[in-house]
Amino acid sequence: MSRVLICVQPARGHVGPTAPLARALVAAGHEVSVITGARYLDTFADLGARTLPLPPEVDFDDTDLDGSVPGRAGLSGMRLARFDLTRFVEAMPHQLRVVDQEIARGIDVVLCDPLFLAGMQLVLRPRASRPCVLALGFLPLMALLPAFPPTSSPITRARNATIRALAHRFLRPITRRAQDEVRTQTGVTTDLIPFDWPARSDGVLQFTAPGFEYPRDPADVPAPIHLIGPLTSSTTSEHALPPWWDDLDGTRPVVHVTQGTIANADLGQLLAPTITGLAEVDVLVVATTCGGPLGLDRLPPNVRVADFLPYDELLPVCDVMVTNGGYGGVNHALRHGVPLVCVGASEDKRDVAARVSWSGVGVGIARPTLSPRAARAAVQRVLGDAAYTRRAQELAAQIATGPTVEEVVALICPTTDPT
Missing domain, CATH: 3.40.50.2000 (Glycogen Phosphorylase B;)
Structure with a gap:
């Protein structure tokens, strides 16, 4: 021990x-x-x-x-x-x-x-x-x-x-x-x-x-x-599925947009522009507000909103994740092979956006916010180029074949020969 x-x-x-x-x-x-x-x-x-x-x-x-x-x-x-x-x-x-x-x-x-x-x-x-x-x-x-x-x-x-x-x-x-x-x-x-x-x-x-x-x-x-x-998990034991969950039936690409768990005082930075920019696009936008005020008078019919969602259920049915660049959320998406649009410039988010572009798993934009037009263009770029999904799936395979939690524990606390 x-x-x-x-x-x-x-x-x-x-x-x-x-x-x-x-x-x-x-x-x-x-x-x-x-x-x-x-x-x-x-x-x-x-x-x-x-x-x-x-x-x-x-x-x-x-x-x-x-x-x-x-x-x-x-x-x-x-x-x-x-x-x-x-x-x-x-x-x-x-x-x-x-x-x-x-x-x-x-x-x-x-x-x-x-x-x-x-x-x-x-x-x-x-x-x-x-x-x-x-x-x-x-x-x-x-x-x-x-x-x-x-x-x-x-x-x-x-x-x-x-x-x-x-x-x-x-x-x-x-x-x-x-x-x-x-x-x-x-x-x-x-x-x-x-x-x-x-x-x-x-x-x-x-x-x-x-x-x-x-x-x-x-x-x-x-x-x-x-x-x-x-290693983070996010299951239905933490966040229940919303009543509209069955709308994620695969008939339209699913675009998830989030500003993470902290930066939600102004959802006009990323959530609102993405929702507005994709209002006329044939996708289903799933937005998580994490308790923040969305501030839109009317939601387009292709938008579904929740405070929180279980990522281990949501990400497997997503085609793109639009995020403000939290390192944990980005890696959670990569575990499930989801390509990204990463928009962020504060804390470490500029560096996460740079890694998204460099690694080929999506579009990284080192800005604090986007216009609706730019958000639409970035999402359509990722949806329109299968190379982003292939690369995200390659990283998902790397994660799947990486060390198990038990192996990480053994790394932290290696056993020693008492002799």
């Missing part, structure tokens, strides 16, 4: 892929502790894990970020990005205090959310004085930050170098603060960018297919990368 500590930010898109690992580890007889926010403690306790709350000053409610994070309301664009990233760094000492209390009880392996920045402090400690630390790759692997598709073009390489330099300049005050925090807490001086810390871990468990992640130079990412595929 191993003792495993899981550190995960209290956000649905982070908890969703982590919970199946916790369940499998407990089922295999390992002792599992989880540090997360108050909203998700019961999720892990119900799986048999010991739970520890984040300190209140660094906890938040992912369904009400502006209300639960003081100073966030009213910010947008680069100011919001800087605020959120700074908040991650400010949480480091509070997170580390709880982590170290648990490590003192005896921990063999730490599984750490890449945005749980106490992970940076852990991996910079001498290996002999800390447990094995594995990064949970339910975000696109960004190291070296920001990551770009491979290219042989000198012009593109020069452009990428310029963008990387600008990104590092934007991050400079945040990086300095994180490095100062590491030095204060551990005595270690480092030039590591805080969001690159998974590259220095003992391994990255990346929740995707081999065909959806860029090849890496070991000099940039010395940590072993284990491509384990998506």
Whole structure:
């Protein structure tokens, strides 16, 4: 038996892929502790894990970020990005205090959310004085930050170098603060960018297919990368089928559109333009609002709407998924061989859109929103070119033949010969 500590930010898109690992580890007889926010403690306790709350000053409610994070309301664009990233760094000492209390009880392996920045402090400690630390790759692997598709073009390489330099300049005050925090807490001086810390871990468990992640130079990412595929499930036990479910009878292509579980305050960014743009197209549009206000006076007759739907039932009957680029949702679609229109520019969504285009599984558009005309053109492009579906199905096959959950557990907690 191993003792495993899981550190995960209290956000649905982070908890969703982590919970199946916790369940499998407990089922295999390992002792599992989880540090997360108050909203998700019961999720892990119900799986048999010991739970520890984040300190209140660094906890938040992912369904009400502006209300639960003081100073966030009213910010947008680069100011919001800087605020959120700074908040991650400010949480480091509070997170580390709880982590170290648990490590003192005896921990063999730490599984750490890449945005749980106490992970940076852990991996910079001498290996002999800390447990094995594995990064949970339910975000696109960004190291070296920001990551770009491979290219042989000198012009593109020069452009990428310029963008990387600008990104590092934007991050400079945040990086300095994180490095100062590491030095204060551990005595270690480092030039590591805080969001690159998974590259220095003992391994990255990346929740995707081999065909959806860029090849890496070991000099940039010395940590072993284990491509384990998506683990999140979404079944009828969580979300019931709506009364109109039988309309998905295969007589028309099904286009699913979603803005994910968080970015639903303004469904005019993607849902409304897609619904409007496809109103006269012979498809059935299935939209999930995740509780957000749709804001349309009238729905076209080819549209069906629900707050949530069970993806393991919906995705097998979809022909295209239009998404704002959540990494988990995109990989869930790829598990079922569904090609994508990916539209996003905030957080990591620009990087997910780039991977969608690079991997050939759909159309990636690095914008915050689309016009109805552009949405229609993108969907018709994917529907009209079977190469996108073939490529998505190739990645589905990679996921299907990838490691099982039991094999991932064995990777996390390898058995040792007692002799």
